[in-house]
Amino acid sequence: MTDALKDMDEFRIGSYAPEPLIFEQSGEGKAGVYVPDSDVPPVAPTEAIPAALLRRKEDALPFPEVGEFEVVRHFTRLGSRLFGVDANFYPLGSCTMKYNPKINELAAAMPGFAGLHPYQPVEQTQGILELLYHLRVFLAEIAGLAEVTLQPAAGAHGEMTGLMLIDAYHRSRGEDRPDVLAPSTAHGTNPASCAMCGRGLVTISVRDDGLLDLDHLRANVNERTSALMLTNPNTAGLFDPQMKQIADVLHSKGAQLYMDGANMNAMLGIARPGQFGVDVMHYNTHKTFSTPHGGGGPGSGPVAVAEHLRPFLPVPQVVCLEDGTYAWSDERPKTIGKVRSFYGQIGVLVRAYTYIRGLGPDGLRDLSEKAVLAANYLAARLAKHYHLPYKGPFAHEFILVPQFSEQGVTELDVAKRLLDYGFHPPTMSWPIMHCLMIEPTESESLATLDFFAEAMIRIAGEAAETPHLLHQAPHTTPVRRVDVVNADRKPNHRWRPEGESA
C-alpha cells in the first residue's frame, strides 16, 4: 500500500476503508421509515397486557435509529464488498454458480405470486398451484422418476426427507434398517442428514480412480442397510458408469439407492437417474435451476421418488383434479407428514419454473453439454501445470492439486491469489486433501475461460518464483487475509454498545 493510500485508510474513506456497523451510525430521533399514526381509539399496552409481560422503559428495544438514506448507503457499500456471479467468474466446484437470469427475480416478485397468503382458499390461488403442479411434473420427468415433492427447503433438507421416506418404506415392510452407507467423498450433508434421521453411518471406500469401490460396497450391504447415498456425477467430477450395478447390489439386499442431485447440471436431458436404478433423489434448485444462491440461501430441495415410495411423500401435495382445477391434497395415509410449515420455498420454486419453462428440453440439454465442455476444456488447459489426480473425461467439474510444497505454497494460497485476479476461488480441500475443485458452468464465454486458465498458469509460475505473493494474497480485496483462527478463539458474534458486557 502506498503512503497516500495508507493515509486515506486511516481517514476511513475510500472504497477499502472499513464500513462502520449500522449500530455505530445510530442517532436518536432519526428514522428510516415513517410509520403512520393510529386511526383507532388508543389502547395503552398496559391496558391489554399484564405489565410483567411488557418491556419497560429500561429494557426498551435497543435497535439503532438510522435515516433511510444512511441505510441505503450502508447496504449499497456492503454490496460493493462482495463477489457475485454477475461481476465475477465463480468456478466453485459442487455449487454450480451459473448465470441467474433476471426474469427469475422479476417472476418471484410479481404481486400475483409474492402477495399470496398461504391460507387463502385455493379458488384464489389457481395460478400458482398450476405453476407448482407443472413444476413437480417437470422435475419428475427430468429425473425419470414417478413423483416429486416440492416441500423441502434446501438440499440437506431434501436428503433428510429422502432418508425418512426410505425409512418409512422399510418400516411398512416390517423391517428396521438402521444403517446408511455413503462414500468417503460424500458431501458433508449426507452423513449429517443420516444423523438427523437417527441412522448410523457406514463409510464405503473410493478407488484410486475416483469411483466407488463396488467390492467394498458388496461386502457392506446387508439386512441392516437402509440405503446408499451417492452423488452422480460424483464429487470427483466423474460419471460413475457402475450406477446400475450399484443399484442392483443394493436392491438385491432390499436396500435403496439415494442419489444426491447436487451435480444434476451435468446431465439434464442426457441421462436420467431413474434409468440408473435410483430410488430417491433431491435437486438443489439454487444450483441446477439458477434460483439463485443469495449469499447462502434460500435454496430449495425438491425430492423425486420411484413408484414404490410415492405413498410416503410429504403432504400436502399439489394436485390437478378431474375438473382441471388445482388443489392441495392431504390424502396420503402412509405419509411421513410435513417437513416444514406451509408448502415449500414457493418464491424459489417460481424461479425454477421460470428457468425450466424458458429453456425447454433443448435448452436444458444444451446447457448440460456446455457445462461439461467447459469443465473438460479447463482441465485440458491446466493439465500441464497442475496435478490432475483423476483421468477424464470429466463431467461438469474436475479436481486439480497444486503441488508446490517445496515453496510452502498450499491450495489456500492459490485460492487467495485468484482473488487478486478477480476470480472467486474454486472449492478448496475437498473431497480430497489439498485439492481445488473447479466447476465453470455453461454460463461463461470462451474468453473468460481462457482468462481464468491464464491466471491459473501465471499463479503456478508465481508459486515457483515469487511464492511470497501467494502467501500474502489477497492484495486487492477490501480486507487482507482474514484471521479465522482468532475468530474461533475469541468468539465475537454480535455488536454490543461500549461499556455493555457480555
Add this chain to the structure above:
Amino acid sequence: MRYTQLTDNDLKTILNTIGVRSIDDLFAVIPADQRLKGKLGLPAGLSEMELLAELDRLAAANQACDRQVCFLGAGAYDHYIPTAVDALAGQSSFVTAYTPYQAEASQGSLQAFYEFQTFICQLTGMDVANASLYEGATATAEAVIMARNINRRDKVVVSAGINPDYLRVLRTYFSCLSLELVTCPLRGGLTDMEALSGLADDRTSSVVVQSPNFFGCVEELQKAADLAHRAGGLSIGVFDPIACAILKPPGALGADIAVGEGQPLGIPMSLGGPYLGLLAARQQHLRKMPGRMIGMTSDAAGKPAYTLTLQTREQHIRREKATSNVCTNQGLVALRATVYMALMGRSGLTKVASLCLEKAHYAARQIASLDGYSLRFGAPFFREFVVRTDRDVDSVLEHCRTRSILAGVPLGQWFDDMKDCFLVAVTEKRSKEQIDALADALSRAAR
C-alpha cells in the same frame, strides 16, 4: 442457445483442445442403455417475451392480498414492507453471491449477517444468534434437537398453543429419532401450567412454549421456563419478532433458546415461503448451535474483518457429528430482515407493534359486540385473536370474500373442538375503515 455464450467456432476450439471429436464422446462413459433416447418430455422453451406473458397469465389467475383486505395470520402476516428493502436486497452482488466461505471476497454479506445476528439478539434478549435457518417450524425442531444434544435427555414437552403446523413438523422430525414428544394442554387459551408442572420431569430435555401462541394469546413464558428449569431441562421460547418490540422478549423470561419465524420482518408472504428461521441462545450453548455463525475478527493488516466461525460444528467439517445437517440457509431473506430492522429502528418497530396491538383490540371489540360473535378466549392478546360464531364459519368467511375481505383462518381444519372458530390477525396495514368493513360484513353474513 439461451444463457450460454459459446459459439460454434468456440466449440471447435474447445473440442480440439480437449482432444475429442464430438460432445457425445464426453458422455460415452455413461452406458448407452442408461442414456436418454430422444428428448425430455417438457414443453418447448420460450423467448423471454413469451415467458413473461405466461408468467403474467399464471400470476393473474391468483387473487393477491393487495387487491383485498387481509386479516389472515396463523404464522404468516401482511405487514408493510418499506420500498428500500427490495431495492437493497435486490442488489446483484447479494443475489448472486455464494455462501461466504471465502471471507476476503464476502465482507459485504458477512458484515450484513453479523448485523443480522446482533439485531436478533437485541430483539430476543438472548446472547447469540445464528445467521438463519429455513423457517419457524424447522427452527423449532433444530432447537429441540440442540437441547437434546446439550442435556442428553429424550423427552420434549410442547405446549398445545404452538402453531399446529410446527407441531406436525416436530412429529415428522422426531419420528426417526428416539425423542418422545408430549403435548401440554391449554386452559383458557393459555398453556395449563398445572399440567405442565406434572409433565416436566427428570427425563424432560426441553419445554416448548410459543408466545404469543397460535391463538394470539400472550403466554407466561417465565412460569413455563421455571417449570422446565425445576425439572433440570431447558426452556425454548417460540417468539414473534414484531411482538418482541413491546412484549418482554424470551431472553428476559427465562428462555435458554429462542426460535421464531422472521417472515414479519419485511419478507413477502409468497404463499408460505421462502421465510426465515430465527434461532438465538444463551452464550454457554454457543458450540451446540446449529447453522452458520458469523464472527468479527481482523485481517492480516489488523483491520476489522468478518468470517464464518466455529465451522467445526458444521456438516462440511464434522459430518455425522455436526450439530445439524443444515448447509444452505436463508441468506438473502436474512439480508431483507436486516435491512427492514435497520430502517424501522427502535421507534419504527415499536410503533408498528403498538399499531398492531391497538388495531387488533379495536377489531376484537367491534366483532365481539356483534350479534352471534364472541371472543373465544379472555387471555391477553397482541395481534391475533380467535372469534367464535354461532353461524357457519365457512359461509361467514365466504360472504366476507364476496366483499374482498379475507376475514380469517378457519380453525376446524386443525381442532375438532373449534369448528365454530376462526383466527383473525390485524396488522398495522389495516385501517379503521377496513376493520369497520370487516365487522359490517360479519354482521351481514347469513345465519
